[in-house]
Structures are given as C-alpha cells and as structure tokens.
Amino acid sequence: MKGRxxxxxxxxxxxVALLLLFxxxxxxxxxxxxxxxxxxxxxxxxxxxxxxxxIVMQSRLPQTITALFAGASLAxxxxxxxxxxxxxxxxxxxxxISDGAYLGVALVMIYFSFxxxxxxxxxAFVGAAVVLLIIIGFSRKVKNSVMLLIIGIMVGYLASSIxxxxxxxxxxxxxxxxxxxxxxxxxxxxxxxxxxFVIFASGGLLGSVFLIKPLNAxxxxxxxxxxxxxxVKSIRIAILLxxxxxxxxxxxxxxxxxxxxxxxxxIARLLLGSSNHxxxxxxTLLAGACVALLCNMLTVVPGSNSILPLNAITPIIGAPVIIxxxxxxxxxxxxx
Amino acid sequence: MKQQITxxxxxxxxxxxxRGGRRKVIHNSLDIELRNGEVTCLLGLNxxxxxxxxxxxxxxxxxxxxxxxxxxxxxxSYSHNRLSTLIGVVLTEKTYAGxxxxxxxxxxxxxxxxxxxxQLKESDHEAISRAIKSVGIEHKTTSYVSELSDGExxxxxxxxxxxxxxPIIILDEPTAFLDVTSRIEIMVLLRKLxxxxxxxxxxxxxxxxxxxxxGDKLWMQERGAKDNRASAPMVSGTxxxxxxxxxxxxxxxxxxxxxxxxxxxxxxVPSENPVGIDGEARSAFWAGNALKRxxxxxxxxxKEIVSVQCLSPTEFTVSFPNGKTLKANSIExxxxxxxxxxx
Numbered sequence: 190m191k192g193r194x195x196x197x198x199x200x201x202x203x204x205v206a207l208l209l210l211f212x213x214x215x216x217x218x219x220x221x222x223x224x225x226x227x228x229x230x231x232x233x234x235x236x237x238x239x240x241x242x243x244i245v246m247q248s249r250l251p252q253t254i255t256a257l258f259a260g261a262s263l264a265x266x267x268x269x270x271x272x273x274x275x276x277x278x279x280x281x282x283x284x285x286i287s288d289g290a291y292l293g294v295a296l297v298m299i300y301f302s303f304x305x306x307x308x309x310x311x312x313a314f315v316g317a318a319v320v321l322l323i324i325i326g327f328s329r330k331v332k333n334s335v336m337l338l339i340i341g342i343m344v345g346y347l348a349s350s351i352x353x354x355x356x357x358x359x360x361x362x363x364x365x366x367x368x369x370x371x372x373x374x375x376x377x378x379x380x381x382x383x384x385x386f387v388i389f390a391s392g393g394l395l396g397s398v399f400l401i402k403p404l405n406a407x408x409x410x411x412x413x414x415x416x417x418x419x420x421v422k423s424i425r426i427a428i429l430l431x432x433x434x435x436x437x438x439x440x441x442x443x444x445x446x447x448x449x450x451x452x453x454x455x456i457a458r459l460l461l462g463s464s465n466h467x468x469x470x471x472x473t474l475l476a477g478a479c480v481a482l483l484c485n486m487l488t489v490v491p492g493s494n495s496i497l498p499l500n501a502i503t504p505i506i507g508a509p510v511i512i513x514x515x516x517x518x519x520x521x522x523x524x525x
Numbered sequence: 526m527k528q529q530i531t532x533x534x535x536x537x538x539x540x541x542x543x544r545g546g547r548r549k550v551i552h553n554s555l556d557i558e559l560r561n562g563e564v565t566c567l568l569g570l571n572x573x574x575x576x577x578x579x580x581x582x583x584x585x586x587x588x589x590x591x592x593x594x595x596x597x598x599x600x601x602s603y604s605h606n607r608l609s610t611l612i613g614v615v616l617t618e619k620t621y622a623g624x625x626x627x628x629x630x631x632x633x634x635x636x637x638x639x640x641x642x643x644q645l646k647e648s649d650h651e652a653i654s655r656a657i658k659s660v661g662i663e664h665k666t667t668s669y670v671s672e673l674s675d676g677e678x679x680x681x682x683x684x685x686x687x688x689x690x691x692p693i694i695i696l697d698e699p700t701a702f703l704d705v706t707s708r709i710e711i712m713v714l715l716r717k718l719x720x721x722x723x724x725x726x727x728x729x730x731x732x733x734x735x736x737x738x739x740g741d742k743l744w745m746q747e748r749g750a751k752d753n754r755a756s757a758p759m760v761s762g763t764x765x766x767x768x769x770x771x772x773x774x775x776x777x778x779x780x781x782x783x784x785x786x787x788x789x790x791x792x793x794v795p796s797e798n799p800v801g802i803d804g805e806a807r808s809a810f811w812a813g814n815a816l817k818r819x820x821x822x823x824x825x826x827x828k829e830i831v832s833v834q835c836l837s838p839t840e841f842t843v844s845f846p847n848g849k850t851l852k853a854n855s856i857e858x859x860x861x862x863x864x865x866x867x868x
Binding site: 272399402405408409410412413415418419458464465467521522523524525 | 580583585606612614618620624625630634636643667672689
C-alpha cells in the first residue's frame with residue numbers, strides 16, 4: 190500500500206528529527222560542553238567540572254524534556270480543539286484557554302503564599318476549564334466559526350486584563366516573577382518539578398489516544414457520529430478534559446505558549462495529507478515535540494548569556510504556517 | 526425472504542423539546558410501518574417535518590409521545606452501539622470530512638463493529654471494499670472526500686451506510702442538490718440495494734417523479750399540527766394505489782397546481798381555453814405540451830373549436846371554426862399562429 194509506506198517514512202523522519210533536536214538541545218547553549226562529556230554526565234560517570242554537571246543536569250536536560258512534553262501536549266490539545274469545534278483555526282491560545290489557565294495560576298501565585306506544583310496545576314486546570322465552558326456556551330449561540338474565534342480572543346483579553354489588574358496589587362518581586370513566566374519558557378521546570386509535569390502531560394496524551402476513534406467519527410458531524418454509536422456528550426466531555434489537562438499542565442509549568450497548539454496540527458496534516466486521526470494524532474504529537482525543541486534551541490542567543498522569551502520565537506514558526514494555510518485554503522482538502 | 530416489518534411506530538408524536546419544559550409538537554399521532562426489501566419515499570412539502578420524523582425514527586431525536594419499535598423491540602431498549610448496527614443514516618448535515626479519503630469515510634461505517642482504537646480487521650476491509658463497489662465508486666477509493674462531485678459524495682456516504690451493515694437505511698433528501706442523472710442513479714442504486722440485500726430503505730425527497738417510478742411505498746406527510754389539534758394522519762401505500770384513489774391529487778392539488786393522475790405530474794391549473802389536438806402521437810403530445818404552456822387546454826378535436834392536426838414533427842395543420850386552415854412547419858411556428866390569431 191502506497192499510503193502505508195508514506196506513513197512509515199513520516200514516522201521515521203519525525204523520529205530522527207526528534208532525536209537530533211533532543212541531542213541538539215543538550216549540546217547547544219551559551220556554555221560550550223563537548224558531546225562526550227555530556228554523555229558521561231548523563232550516564233553519571235563524569236568527573237570533571239561540577240559546573241558542567243550543574244548545567245546539563247539542572248538546566249539543559251530538564252529543559253529539553255520539558256520542551257518535548259510541552260510541545261507534544263500543546264499540539265495535541267490544539268488538534269483536539271480543532272476537531273471538536275470543527276474549526277481548523279482553533280487552538281488553546283487563540284481560544285483564550287491558555288489565558289484562562291494563566292489567570293488561574295496568577296490568582297494562586299498572588300493570593301496564596303503556598304504554591305505547590307499540585308495547586309498550581311489545579312488552578313491552571315480550573316482556569317482553563319472555565320474558559321472552555323464559556324467558549325462552549327458561546328458556540329451554542331454563535332455558529333460562525335470565525336466569530337467564535339474572535340470571542341475566544343476577547344475572552345483571552347479579558348483574562349489578561351484581570352491578570353494585569355491583579356499585578357497592580359501584587360508585590361514587585363512577584364510581578365517580576367510573574368511577567369517572566371508569562372513570556373513562556375521551558376527553563377522554569379527543575380528536575381524536582383519535572384516528574385509532576387511529565388505525569389500530567391503523559392496522562393493527557395494517553396487519554397487523547399483513546400479518543401482517536403470517536404474523533405474520526407466527529408469529522409462527520411454530531412448526528413452522524415451519534416448514529417455510528419458515539420456517545421456524543423460523554424466524548425465531548427472527555428475531549429474537553431484531555432484538552433484541559435494538556436493545556437493546564439503546560440501553562441502551569443511553562444507559561445502561556447502561543448502558536449504551537451494552533452500551527453502544529455496544520456503542519457502535521459500537510460505532512461500527512463489526511464485528517465484521519467489514526468495517523469494525524471501521533472504525527473501531531475511528534476511534530477509538536479520537534480517544533481518545541483526547535484523553538485527552545487532558537488531562544489539561545491549565540492555568544493550571549495541571555496535567552497529570548499519563548500513567545501518571541503513561536504510566532505516566527507507558527508504565524509507563517511497559519512498564513513500559508515489560510516491563503517491556500519481552497520486547495521487544502523481539510524478546509525473543504 | 527419473507528417480508529417483515531423493520532420499523533413501526535404507533536401514536537408517534539414528533540417535534541422538539543424547548544427550554545423550560547415546553548415542547549414544539551410538529552405531528553402528534555403518526556402510525557407507520559417500514560418493511561424490508563422495499564424503498565419507501567417520504568413526501569411532504571417544506572416544513573412538513575420530514576427531517577424531524579427521520580431523526581426521530583433513527584433515534585437522534587426522542588419521540589414526544591408514542592412508541593417506535595425496531596425489529597420488534599422498543600427503540601429505547603437498544604444500546605447506542607447496538608442501534609448503530611441496525612439503523613444507518615445519510616443526512617443533509619454539513620460534514621468536515623474533506624480531508625479524509627473515500628476509503629477512510631467508508632471505514633467509519635465499521636465504527637460499531639470495531640474495537641476501542643478502531644483497528645480494521647480483514648473482514649472490515651472486505652466490507653469496506655464491498656460497500657465501495659456496490660455504489661460504483663471504486664475509482665475514487667483514494668480520492669479525498671472534498672474532491673468528489675455532489676453525486677459521488679452522496680454515493681460515498683451511501684457506501685458508509687452499507688459498510689455499517691445495518692438492515693435499515695434512512696436517508697434525508699439524498700437526491701437534493703443533485704443533477705438529473707445523479708438523481709436517477711442514486712434512486713436506482715437504492716432500489717437495487719433494497720431488492721438484492723433486502724434492506725429497508727426510507728428516504729425523504731421532493732422528487733415526485735422518481736418517487737412514483739422507483740418507490741415501493743410512499744408516505745405522504747401533511748403539514749404539521751397547529752396548536753394542540755390532531756395533525757393529519759400519514760397516508761401510506763403503493764404509489765399507484767395512492768394515485769388511483771386520488772390521494773396524490775388531493776395532497777398536491779392546492780393553490781393553482783393540479784396533480785395529473787394520468788401522467789403522474791404536477792402542473793399549473795389548466796385554462797378553460799380548449800384546443801383540439803390530434804394526429805401522430807409523439808408530435809401531438811409535445812404540441813399539447815407547448816400549447817398548455819401558452820395557456821390552452823388540449824382536448825379532442827371538435828368542429829366548434831380551433832383544432833391542430835399533427836401530421837409529423839414538421840407538419841401541423843390548424844383549422845378554425847370558420848373553416849379557415851393554416852399550416853406550420855415547427856412547433857415554434859404553430860405557437861406563433863396561436864399568439865397572432867388570439868390578438
């Protein structure tokens with residue numbers, strides 16, 4: 190079968206790209222560390238400079254793993270939203286869901302002195318869920334998908350403005366911490382926090398794998414899906430739950446990251462040439478991880494100690510993809 | 526195979542539940558029976574509630590009252606999954622399946638038969654290929670759904686229903702938006718499926734001609750109940766019986782149109798202006814058709830009215846009551862004679 194060999198080729202190339210980018214993430218940074226030292230450090234056999242061990246184990250390794258999971262989570266969450274809302278331009282950041290999660294975290298950060306990882310995640314999840322419910326409420330009234338997107342953007346603005354008002358009352362150091370976090374970055378997850386993030390992200394990703402079959406049926410619309418035996422209401426809740434967990438855990442640990450959730454499903458569809466979720470979901474997941482790892486590497490300014498905010502990089506990759514897709518929508522099958 | 530009743534409904538009320546427990550009842554006492562091996566055409570004017578009835582019969586809308594039985598057991602006694610192996614639908618709903626191939630679309634019909642990840646077994650692949658073959662779009666198997674013509678698209682969705690392997694197939698206006706040939710193709714295809722695979726097929730349509738030609742049964746759905754009065758009952762039967770008993774005449778004979786129980790066609794009310802037509806049958810038929818359009822009522826020739834003698838497609842003789850005769854060499858010329866003589 191011609192289709193199958195194409196799928197295998199895509200999986201292999203994405204796998205290789207993922208591996209290279211992962212290694213790239215470990216190798217590339219403001220401090221030059223040779224490759225063999227890095228391997229020894231990870232294997233725990235390195236006996237040289239302790240600062241190098243510090244850099245690799247406390248910064249680069251958790252950062253690359255975070256990027257990998259965050260990219261996969263956001264991309265899959267974007268795909269789930271696009272299929273659920275039958276709108277190829279939906280995504281966690283454009284519908285204001287990331288901002289909702291951000292607001293949840295802001296409330297906890299500013300008003301509660303204790304912030305364990307779990308409370309942060311729960312706060313982010315509640316924020317994301319509230320925005321999701323608002324959008325769903327509007328989607329019943331507003332059938333036009335572009336209008337619904339604009340409502341999502343408005344809800345996002347509202348959340349941001351509440352955050353700004355909250356900042357006004359917060360202490361300056363908290364505001365600083367918060368503003369930095371809001372620019373999005375993969376460096377904030379330490380080795381201790383990492384397992385929490387990985388557990389939540391994997392949970393959401395695993396859950397979404399069980400949604401592949403009903404997601405395909407939903408491409409035919411809800412009545413067709415129901416006639417095929419899909420319990421539309423429960424499936425919709427399950428999709429929202431997965432999206433909520435994926436967006437919330439990523440936002441809680443890395444801040445609101447734009448464009449990956451919106452653009453990667455398109456990259457995956459264009460690569461694959463099909464919206465069949467059986468291949469589309471795993472390919473979106475892999476492509477999301479690759480794109481995030483790439484973005485993570487691009488935040489390192491060559492020959493300098495500082496890094497760029499992540500949200501300065503993601504639009505450079507994401508925005509052209511979306512513009513391309515919109516301009517060519519007449520020739521792109523899944524738009525028609 | 527013995528004929529059996531696949532869906533029956535008694536005292537069925539259809540409509541929508543509105544907010545605050547209010548209900549919008551469209552029909553309130555429908556009694557219907559659907560049989561296997563037959564194509565049943567649901568006819569009714571816009572707003573008669575055809576789609577609502579269809580959605581209710583396939584379990585997408587709850588009935589407001591009454592009972593629906595599917596293969597002898599109450600509709601609500603079936604699980605979601607079981608029901609989807611009994612009734613398959615083709616709807617008019619907008620879909621978002623442009624980016625999947627025809628094969629993928631048809632494979633969705635296997636949904637109720639596959640496991641949690643939808644893995645297709647050899648038997649599923651066979652069912653899919655068979656379904657695509659029965660509707661005759663093998664050459665489109667790997668095309669995207671968005672690349673299909675309207676007719677092919679409809680066939681692909683019918684293939685999806687066939688892959689579902691449900692004994693009952695319900696289609697909401699499957700021939701709307703199709704050109705004449707695709708319309709007939711789809712109807713002939715459904716006919717064939719009903720006969721060869723003993724499916725029960727119910728379809729709603731506005732296409733009276735094909736319904737009379739290819740439907741085994743017609744269901745005539747009147748416009749719904751107003752307020753709380755009982756709505757008109759569903760009249761059903763073989764098309765010819767309905768025509769001969771005058772049901773179709775009274776159903777369609779409203780506001781300036783009549784149903785002609787000889788031709789099975791709906792036309793404007795004929796004028797009182799008689800013209801005699803006679804001669805070679807084919808030319809006479811079309812001359813009559815043209816004169817009807819101009820406001821005349823074709824009838825048998827007589828001395829006291831204007832009469833047309835059709836000798837061949839290029840020879841027409843018009844004789845007037847005063848004895849004068851004129852000749853025409855085409856129907857266009859014939860019509861000109863009538864327009865000029867009436868002025």
